[in-house]
Amino acid sequence: MWLDRKTSYFNRQHDIVLMNPLFAGAPILFVASRRVVQQLLGNEAKLRLVKPVELTLQSLIGDSLASASGDAWRRHRRILSPAFNTSLYSLAWDEASVAYEEVVYSEGWLTERQFDVSSINHIVHKFSLMMISRCAFGIPLAYEEPTSNPANPDFPEALVRIIKDFVLFAIVPRRMFNLPFKRLRIAKISWQKVESEIKALLRSRSSQESKAGEDNADILGRLVSSSGKLELTREELFADIFTLMFAGHETTASVITTTLGYLALYHQEQDAVAAEITSVVDASGNISFASMSNLPKLQACLTEALRLIPPPLFLPRDTEEDITLEIEYPEKRQIVVPRGSRIIIDMVATLRNPSYFPNPDVFKPSRWLEDNHDPDAVMFGAGPRQCIGRRFAQSTIMRFVACLLRDFEVDALTLPGETREEYEERIMTNATMAGTSFTLQDVPLRMTRRIK
Numbered sequence: 001m002w003l004d005r006k007t008s009y010f011n012r013q014h015d016i017v018l019m020n021p022l023f024a025g026a027p028i029l030f031v032a033s034r035r036v037v038q039q040l041l042g043n044e045a046k047l048r049l050v051k052p053v054e055l056t057l058q059s060l061i062g063d064s065l066a067s068a069s070g071d072a073w074r075r076h077r078r079i080l081s082p083a084f085n086t087s088l089y090s091l092a093w094d095e096a097s098v099a100y101e102e103v104v105y106s107e108g109w110l111t112e113r114q115f116d117v118s119s120i121n122h123i124v125h126k127f128s129l130m131m132i133s134r135c136a137f138g139i140p141l142a143y144e145e146p147t148s149n150p151a152n153p154d155f156p157e158a159l160v161r162i163i164k165d166f167v168l169f170a171i172v173p174r175r176m177f178n179l180p181f182k183r184l185r186i187a188k189i190s191w192q193k194v195e196s197e198i199k200a201l202l203r204s205r206s207s208q209e210s211k212a213g214e215d216n217a218d219i220l221g222r223l224v225s226s227s228g229k230l231e232l233t234r235e236e237l238f239a240d241i242f243t244l245m246f247a248g249h250e251t252t253a254s255v256i257t258t259t260l261g262y263l264a265l266y267h268q269e270q271d272a273v274a275a276e277i278t279s280v281v282d283a284s285g286n287i288s289f290a291s292m293s294n295l296p297k298l299q300a301c302l303t304e305a306l307r308l309i310p311p312p313l314f315l316p317r318d319t320e321e322d323i324t325l326e327i328e329y330p331e332k333r334q335i336v337v338p339r340g341s342r343i344i345i346d347m348v349a350t351l352r353n354p355s356y357f358p359n360p361d362v363f364k365p366s367r368w369l370e371d372n373h374d375p376d377a378v379m380f381g382a383g384p385r386q387c388i389g390r391r392f393a394q395s396t397i398m399r400f401v402a403c404l405l406r407d408f409e410v411d412a413l414t415l416p417g418e419t420r421e422e423y424e425e426r427i428m429t430n431a432t433m434a435g436t437s438f439t440l441q442d443v444p445l446r447m448t449r450r451i452k
């Protein structure tokens, strides 16, 4: 999807491509059109689309909000939805500033006026993990990497290790973790540690007469109280915590990395965003939650970053009955997708489709500020299953980037003799899957403090 992005869908001329297997297997419909995506995801229940569990984390962690379909999905969503409210977004906004200060302090960014960061990715990855742990689950994860013994890790270390080794967990069968290989043994110990800590956390929350069950309870509170009423089993509870942990931090880290990478290259955009941020900073240097809506240029940069490097590379669905879709390109017509087909919504192709996004490979945040722009382009999905963490992510990302651009100017850290165009080609198209998200690989930046 990524490597062939400029030539796939017959040089970006077709809305869909249907692959019919010659001998066995289901037909696969690849989708590259926002309008088709809306027809599918906007009518998910009516069309009886289901998530193919083998393309989710189900085999690893069990049934969760992200992997379930039908009534089971409705139950998870009904329990979790009320926890995603303004109090959570406001908490994320405030906590992102606290966590940002920890990053600045721990990385020693205050000691020099100008310095180079070889990869911003690792820094924002740790930041976003702290954010979801603290805001959603009350786990006080610190920025400093823990240094304890890998054979007996503490909780944060075990968590970081699982995340780093996530692919291992996804592909190696559980029984193989008993084999005498050091990496597998440490992975297993880490998994057990995280599992037991989450269970302990759940026990301690269950025994508290906390706010759980009220609409303003935090995410963990909602999950614990629903488990008490037997709405979610312990296994489902565990799976939801894991899902939110992963869905919540890798995606966020990817967007921050892409945004900073592009702003480091496009100084005109960066200057406009920095001026916008300055206009909302109060006398004490603070940026209030209320001013989030006064940062449209920053918001447009994040949206454009999401369009160019979408953290979920594709959204899969299976059909249980024949469905009819209207396509527009190369010509308007109806097609019937037979039952038993797989649908793959190709996010890269959809978000770089020239019919909707002229000059699709160019970073152009202003396209999101035009009068007729679509505020609901599909980066966060569409319809009833669209991302539950959207506003939490936006709050976190906007606050982090706003704090960083308030304090620093970012510049592309080019190689000797390298032009900015060459940097853009080398760094901003070097994307891959990391864990469960699609993301740029190492983005090196030069940072200069604004206040001398």
Ligand code: HEM
Pocket (backbone or CB within 6 Å): 065, 066, 067, 077, 132, 243, 244, 247, 248, 249, 251, 252, 255, 306, 310, 311, 312, 315, 316, 378, 379, 380, 381, 382, 384, 385, 386, 387, 388, 389, 390, 392, 393, 394
């Ligand atoms: C910029 C960051 C993010 C992006 C781009 C993103 C994108 C998406 C997309 C496209 C979907 C729809 C998947 C589908 O239809 O198959 C989705 C679903 C989901 N997202 Fe996010 N997400 C982000 C951040 C978050 C955060 C911070 C959380 C948790 C705090 C989260 C939790 C979830 C969950 C649980 C689902 C499944 C919802 C359901 O099936 O009802 N996401 N996300």
